[in-house]
Amino acid sequence: MSSKNFWKEKEAVKDQKEYEKRSKAIHLYEEGCGFNKILRMVQRSRFWLSKWLKRYKEQGDKGLKDRSRAPRRIWRKISDLLVKKMLSIREELESHKTRRSAFCGIGAEVIHWELQRQKIRNIPKVWYG
Structure with missing residues (x-):
């Protein structure tokens, strides 16, 4: 055993x-x-x-019976809807559909800024690790 x-x-x-x-x-x-x-x-x-x-x-x-002590949900998890939105913004920036994307790049900061501009709530912070 x-x-x-x-x-x-x-x-x-x-x-x-x-x-x-x-x-x-x-x-x-x-x-x-x-x-x-x-x-x-x-x-x-x-x-x-x-x-x-x-x-x-x-x-x-x-x-x-014992109950599980594991969390029922992950508080840091990003919703699927937000992930799709982030990916669509990235695709838009990569294809240079906006004038801004040609100059600003396609990094996390730009995507974060774009989400804020679109007034989307509960945006994860950009982390520089």
Whole structure:
């Protein structure tokens, strides 16, 4: 077994044990067991139990599963519409359709300036790295 698979398997077992611990705590709570007794049995904090009880009440058994911590969207991502607009401006500048393009060039600064001139919002900054 490769080490990568070993660690994946170990993580899966850990997640399963965590899920079982949450499930056990919820089951005890529904049976009328006291908060402090549950906390001692599962060896977790009051915040931990409150969090999972809230999720269980909102979503049922699905709420007891881990949620991904990965961002749901990439905040730096440029929209497809803006990319198309930038490419069309570049093509226009390359073909010298405008008098300005013959003198200004076709670099990022010129494209940025043209986007501003067209009053397009959320333009990414030109970065000199």
